[in-house]
Amino acid sequence: MQFVATEHQHRRLNPLTGTWVLVCPHRTQRPWSGQQEKAQKNELPDFDPTNPLCPGVTRPNGIETPAYESTYVFENDFPALVEQVPAPPNSDDPLFQVAPARGNCRVMCFHPKSNLTLPTMTAAEIVVVINEWINQFNELSSKYAWVQIFENKGAAMGCSNPHPHCQIWSCSFLPTEPQLKQERLRAYYATNDRPLLGDYVERELQRRERIVIENPDWLVVVPFWATWPFETMLISRNNNKRINDLTLDQRYNLAVTIKELTTKYDNLFQCSFPYSMGWHGAPTGPEHAHASSAHWTLHAIYYPPLLRSATVRKFMVGFELLAMAQRDLTPEQAAQRLREVDGTCHYLDK
Amino acid sequence: MQFVATEHQHRRLNPLTGTWVLVCPHRTQRPWSGQQEKAQKNELPDFDPTNPLCPGVTRPNGIETPAYESTYVFENDFPALVEQVPAPPNSDDPLFQVAPARGNCRVMCFHPKSNLTLPTMTAAEIVVVINEWINQFNELSSKYAWVQIFENKGAAMGCSNPHPHCQIWSCSFLPTEPQLKQERLRAYYATNDRPLLGDYVERELQRRERIVIENPDWLVVVPFWATWPFETMLISRNNNKRINDLTLDQRYNLAVTIKELTTKYDNLFQCSFPYSMGWHGAPTGPEHAHASSAHWTLHAIYYPPLLRSATVRKFMVGFELLAMAQRDLTPEQAAQRLREVDGTCHYLDK
Numbered sequence: 001m002q003f004v005a006t007e008h009q010h011r012r013l014n015p016l017t018g019t020w021v022l023v024c025p026h027r028t029q030r031p032w033s034g035q036q037e038k039a040q041k042n043e044l045p046d047f048d049p050t051n052p053l054c055p056g057v058t059r060p061n062g063i064e065t066p067a068y069e070s071t072y073v074f075e076n077d078f079p080a081l082v083e084q085v086p087a088p089p090n091s092d093d094p095l096f097q098v099a100p101a102r103g104n105c106r107v108m109c110f111h112p113k114s115n116l117t118l119p120t121m122t123a124a125e126i127v128v129v130i131n132e133w134i135n136q137f138n139e140l141s142s143k144y145a146w147v148q149i150f151e152n153k154g155a156a157m158g159c160s161n162p163h164p165h166c167q168i169w170s171c172s173f174l175p176t177e178p179q180l181k182q183e184r185l186r187a188y189y190a191t192n193d194r195p196l197l198g199d200y201v202e203r204e205l206q207r208r209e210r211i212v213i214e215n216p217d218w219l220v221v222v223p224f225w226a227t228w229p230f231e232t233m234l235i236s237r238n239n240n241k242r243i244n245d246l247t248l249d250q251r252y253n254l255a256v257t258i259k260e261l262t263t264k265y266d267n268l269f270q271c272s273f274p275y276s277m278g279w280h281g282a283p284t285g286p287e288h289a290h291a292s293s294a295h296w297t298l299h300a301i302y303y304p305p306l307l308r309s310a311t312v313r314k315f316m317v318g319f320e321l322l323a324m325a326q327r328d329l330t331p332e333q334a335a336q337r338l339r340e341v342d343g344t345c346h347y348l349d350k
Numbered sequence: 351m352q353f354v355a356t357e358h359q360h361r362r363l364n365p366l367t368g369t370w371v372l373v374c375p376h377r378t379q380r381p382w383s384g385q386q387e388k389a390q391k392n393e394l395p396d397f398d399p400t401n402p403l404c405p406g407v408t409r410p411n412g413i414e415t416p417a418y419e420s421t422y423v424f425e426n427d428f429p430a431l432v433e434q435v436p437a438p439p440n441s442d443d444p445l446f447q448v449a450p451a452r453g454n455c456r457v458m459c460f461h462p463k464s465n466l467t468l469p470t471m472t473a474a475e476i477v478v479v480i481n482e483w484i485n486q487f488n489e490l491s492s493k494y495a496w497v498q499i500f501e502n503k504g505a506a507m508g509c510s511n512p513h514p515h516c517q518i519w520s521c522s523f524l525p526t527e528p529q530l531k532q533e534r535l536r537a538y539y540a541t542n543d544r545p546l547l548g549d550y551v552e553r554e555l556q557r558r559e560r561i562v563i564e565n566p567d568w569l570v571v572v573p574f575w576a577t578w579p580f581e582t583m584l585i586s587r588n589n590n591k592r593i594n595d596l597t598l599d600q601r602y603n604l605a606v607t608i609k610e611l612t613t614k615y616d617n618l619f620q621c622s623f624p625y626s627m628g629w630h631g632a633p634t635g636p637e638h639a640h641a642s643s644a645h646w647t648l649h650a651i652y653y654p655p656l657l658r659s660a661t662v663r664k665f666m667v668g669f670e671l672l673a674m675a676q677r678d679l680t681p682e683q684a685a686q687r688l689r690e691v692d693g694t695c696h697y698l699d700k
């Protein structure tokens with residue numbers, strides 16, 4: 001029998017983390033009588049006087065959200081990370097290791113209207129979001145080793161407020177995932193004298209099996225080692241190291257790419273497609289300011305939970321938590337579906 | 351200011367995987383207007399003629415589930431892993447690494463009645479489950495490097511059938527988590543000449559801050575490095591290496607411990623408490639049969655998603671997926687709550 005990736009289970013290595021994912025095509029054919037999500041349908045009013053993220057509404061702590069007209073950034077009222085915190089005592093015991101963690105948490109509204117999302121905003125409005133990401137990054141990266149810009153979109157991804165917004169959590173240390181990437185990207189560079197993701201982009205452009213969107217500045221692929229069913233990676237083609245390296249043209253093309261990708265996502269199952277997404281680039285802060293970032297390539301990762309429809313998600317549970325990541329269709333199958341679905345006209349506008 | 355773990359964010363190291371978890375107490379005070387789970391309430395009939403896991407019901411593939419009276423094991427009708435599968439071709443490219451994966455997937459019903467769960471079964475009935483785990487493990491471990499016994503309980507944990515059951519996925523290779531543990535446990539043993547979890551149990555018994563249940567054979571703790579809000583680890587105190595090492599007495603005490611732990615879980619929020627749990631012990635199969643297992647200690651891990659109530663769970667999203675695991679209360683706070691909640695009388699019997 002000959003090996004066929006869409007028929008035969010196998011493992012694939014994520015070279016960015018060194019972990020394997022188990023690919024089991026055909027698992028989606030099993031009957032599903034488990035939990036159904038509520039399909040998110042963009043049915044909010046544009047202004048909700050009880051929503052603290054709306055312009056002019058007073059937040060629970062008494063602070064009034066100003067009548068902002070584009071983006072609006074404020075310090076998270078319930079921050080996971082704060083700057084002023086005593087360091088834990090040192091421990092010699094290898095089984096009870098504690099380390100300090102200082103930081104900062106901000107919330108950034110994308111738009112004054114509650115009933116918009118990135119795919120239903122204009123490219124010009126998305127450019128404003130990107131510019132504000134860069135402003136924030138400029139400020140925070142001078143102080144912190146890691147500035148994590150991320151968006152949790154949709155109730156299925158634990159988003160507790162439907163107003164379009166993202167978060168920025170800054171850390172005095174490198175968290176687990178960036179630390180792993182830092183090591184593996186550096187090792188690849190040491191051997192190959194090229195950034196890993198630069199090589200990866202080239203090979204994906206040759207193989208053409210996992211491409212979702214391509215333009216001169218950006219490539220969107222379902223990575224060869226994707227874990228979530230419709231996971232994608234949006235990679236800079238200009239050897240950018242961090243989000244604040246982007247030229248004006250690259251920012252505009254990024255806005256267009258984000259709009260196209262998220263429109264495809266919404267159109268795939270005709271719903272406001274939930275995901276967590278975030279940016280990864282070279283570490284920052286005084287500690288990393290003088291270190292080489294040649295091994296890094298700026299990229300965003302999208303982790304969407306949906307698997308079969310607007311209401312049936314992939315659960316990363318049992319085997320996944322205890323043993324290893326496992327997926328139910330091949331990355332190539334997911335890429336083909338995303339490539340084929342319309343990315344120019346949102347289903348609400350049809 | 352002095353460091354107080356219940357007030358000040360900090361990081362803790364998981365010595366079994368080498369990854370850090372960010373501990374942010376007080377985050378549970380933020381308002382929650384996000385997704386609510388449906389509280390699971392043990393309201394099923396004991397027999398459902400449409401449920402393929404019930405005795406005497408015909409499954410979608412035409413096979414009839416026999417009229418079983420205790421446990422019942424069958425091959426998963428939609429297996430993620432099968433034994434006969436061609437191996438993928440070798441790849442020299444470090445960015446496109448593929449590896450073979452052979453295996454087997456079984457489903458094991460715990461009891462003929464649909465409306466029972468481990469906490470509402472008797473200890474004697476749980477002993478039958480443990481014995482069948484051991485039977486299965488004996489058979490499968492002769493062939494496979496890793497036999498993952500795991501239970502997904504509750505719709506919130508992706509369980510697609512409410513009948514009490516677990517799964518057994520066997521692999522021709524060591525999956526990511528066991529592989530990491532294998533390396534780290536071995537390294538600790540090489541330095542300390544003692545199994546890591548043996549030392550850990552001793553120190554938890556001295557510190558007494560994270561103990562949930564203790565008896566001569568078993569210790570249940572919220573690990574110092576727990577990720578999920580009410581995560582626990584059930585650890586052998588007898589230097590057992592694998593589940594099939596257990597004596598009859600240890601099995602009986604295990605049944606009593608499982609009943610007590612899961613009763614505490616159900617009583618915590620007065621619901622059928624969802625979780626994923628599974629067993630980890632020394633690797634098996636021809637490859638590991640002659641290797642030393644001195645560094646291993648048999649243990650089970652429980653990953654429950656609930657955070658605040660029967661309907662509000664912890665979401666591992668944005669920051670957690672992109673940066674690192676993060677928890678919203680300290681392991682000591684979780685342990686105290688689990689220690690104090692009744693473990694002898696189930697709330698349904700009150």
Ligand SMILES: O=P(O)(O)O[C@H]1O[C@H](CO)[C@@H](O)[C@H](O)[C@H]1O
Pocket residue numbers: 030034314315316317318319320326502507508509510511
């Ligand atoms: O096999 P089931 O119960 O249908 O499926 C469940 O458990 C599997 C193993 O953890 C997961 O891969 C699935 O995402 C989950 O829904």
Ligand SMILES: O=P(O)(O)O[C@H]1O[C@H](CO)[C@@H](O)[C@H](O)[C@H]1O
Pocket residue numbers: 152157158159160161380384664665666667668669670676
């Ligand atoms: O800060 P939020 O939106 O209330 O919370 C959400 O994002 C956080 C960061 O990923 C997670 O820790 C929470 O579990 C999630 O519900």
